[in-house]
Amino acid sequence: MTTDHGVPRLRAITRPLAEAPDLVSLADPEHPLLWLRDDRGCVGVGEILRLTFTGPTRFRDAAAQWRRIAEAAVIDDPVRLPGTGLVALGAFAFADRSAAESVLVVPRILVARHRTSWWITEVSCADAPATSAPLRPEARPQGSWPGTAFGASPTDPRAGAADEPDRETHSDAVAAYLDGVREAGRRISEGEAEKIVLARQLGGTIPRDADLRIPLRRLADRYLDCWTFAVDGLVGASPETLVRSTSGAVSARVLAGTRARHPEDAKRDARARDELLTSAKEQHEHAFAVQSVVTALSPYVRELHTSEEPFTLRLPNVWHLATDLGASLGERSSALELVGALHPTAAVAGTPTSAAVAAIDELEPFDRGRYSGAVGWIDAEGDGEWVIALRCAQVSPADPGTGERAVVASAGGGIVAGSDPEHELGETVSKLRPITEAFAP
Numbered sequence: 399m400t401t402d403h404g405v406p407r408l409r410a411i412t413r414p415l416a417e418a419p420d421l422v423s424l425a426d427p428e429h430p431l432l433w434l435r436d437d438r439g440c441v442g443v444g445e446i447l448r449l450t451f452t453g454p455t456r457f458r459d460a461a462a463q464w465r466r467i468a469e470a471a472v473i474d475d476p477v478r479l480p481g482t483g484l485v486a487l488g489a490f491a492f493a494d495r496s497a498a499e500s501v502l503v504v505p506r507i508l509v510a511r512h513r514t515s516w517w518i519t520e521v522s523c524a525d526a527p528a529t530s531a532p533l534r535p536e537a538r539p540q541g542s543w544p545g546t547a548f549g550a551s552p553t554d555p556r557a558g559a560a561d562e563p564d565r566e567t568h569s570d571a572v573a574a575y576l577d578g579v580r581e582a583g584r585r586i587s588e589g590e591a592e593k594i595v596l597a598r599q600l601g602g603t604i605p606r607d608a609d610l611r612i613p614l615r616r617l618a619d620r621y622l623d624c625w626t627f628a629v630d631g632l633v634g635a636s637p638e639t640l641v642r643s644t645s646g647a648v649s650a651r652v653l654a655g656t657r658a659r660h661p662e663d664a665k666r667d668a669r670a671r672d673e674l675l676t677s678a679k680e681q682h683e684h685a686f687a688v689q690s691v692v693t694a695l696s697p698y699v700r701e702l703h704t705s706e707e708p709f710t711l712r713l714p715n716v717w718h719l720a721t722d723l724g725a726s727l728g729e730r731s732s733a734l735e736l737v738g739a740l741h742p743t744a745a746v747a748g749t750p751t752s753a754a755v756a757a758i759d760e761l762e763p764f765d766r767g768r769y770s771g772a773v774g775w776i777d778a779e780g781d782g783e784w785v786i787a788l789r790c791a792q793v794s795p796a797d798p799g800t801g802e803r804a805v806v807a808s809a810g811g812g813i814v815a816g817s818d819p820e821h822e823l824g825e826t827v828s829k830l831r832p833i834t835e836a837f838a839p
């Protein structure tokens with residue numbers, strides 16, 4: 399199955415699909431592989447190749463290995479749309495020193511959609527005899543979903559203790575987060591950094607046979623402006639496009655600056671939006687995030703342009719300040735190479751990057767894993783779409799003793815001069831809502 403240089407040789411056969419299957423119901427209930435937003439997306443069934451990476455060179459290694467695999471592949475693709483032919487889905491860790499593996503997974507079967515076009519791709523070893531038509535996966539019936547009520551931290555998973563920023567006494571994990579925010583504020587006032595993004599985690603458990611398609615469907619139905627994803631146990635719905643690169647066109651959506659939504663009270667909701675748009679602090683925090691993306695992308699693109707002013711993005715749980723970027727790809731860099739150049743942006747690390755990453759390492763008492771890393775897909779042309787892994791949870795393999803799967807949800811926010819710790823805590827509660835609600839019983 400490999401070339402003389404040890405590179406797996408794959409054959410991908412793509413065929414148009416006349417019918418329009420429900421992508422979520424085709425996913426594996428316990429190990430879903432899914433990428434979905436409105437009328438675009440794909441579901442992977444089975445796995446033919448899994449590549450793992452760790453350390454500071456994880457993006458570069460993945461990009462180089464994927465390029466070799468794509469060059470060696472035999473591709474039969476009359477459909478020729480973004481995501482046809484050979485495709486891998488991936489999830490990458492935030493930190494260079496993370497214990498979490500970064501992965502690229504090539505599904506055996508991919509069923510996908512781009513607006514009104516549907517297709518199926520079957521991937522096999524190039525040396526095996528080719529089949530005439532790809533195997534059709536079948537929708538599986540819905541399984542059980544007892545859900546989970548998250549506890550205040552992965553090590554203190556007392557159900558229900560998660561979201562209580564107004565409590566007089568906070569849990570140890572919340573107290574540690576608040577201390578971290580204060581310390582970040584102190585460092586910023588002393589000039590060590592201008593912005594530091596600090597996160598916290600919640601913990602829960604689900605039984606081994608819980609059907610993860612249920613929280614995924616809730617996310618996809620509710621967060622229409624987000625990419626709903628499931629890759630190697632990382633499940634979420636992110637509003638922030640790190641980079642999309644298709645046929646030479648590059649785009650990104652930068653988010654930073656947040657207010658909780660109040661959909662039940664239109665006036666209060668509008669006030670929250672106006673406050674966000676006019677807050678000098680939020681605009682300042684946002685500008686750092688835009689600048690970090692512009693600086694990182696510039697060497698790879700031409701004609702980079704951004705929306706003139708940040709606009710407000712309305713999600714069901716929060717308002718965000720947002721800026722869209724567009725550009726043309728300058729040279730033939732793959733989407734994964736662009737991801738490696740962009741990560742970590744100021745939206746998830748801070749400014750300047752190295753000082754912010756060092757502060758996160760000291761002030762957050764946990765490994766972020768893949769939270770605030772990158773999740774997305776890449777095809778054989780190097781085109782792809784990657785989001786920052788936000789509003790998400792990592793679901794672990796089942797514990798052999800208890801049969802339970804640990805679920806760790808994470809959310810954070812940018813700390814700048816003048817940030818108020820209790821307000822920041824409230825912001826993480828709003829940002830955790832997509833996951834706490836999707837995983838609710």
Ligand SMILES: C=C(O[C@H]1C=CC=C(C(=O)O)[C@@H]1O)C(=O)O
Nearest residue numbers: 653654655656745809810811812
């Ligand atoms: C770090 C997170 O959000 C980032 C993205 C949008 C707005 C953010 C903010 O306002 O702080 C964060 O930079 C998170 O959701 O965990």
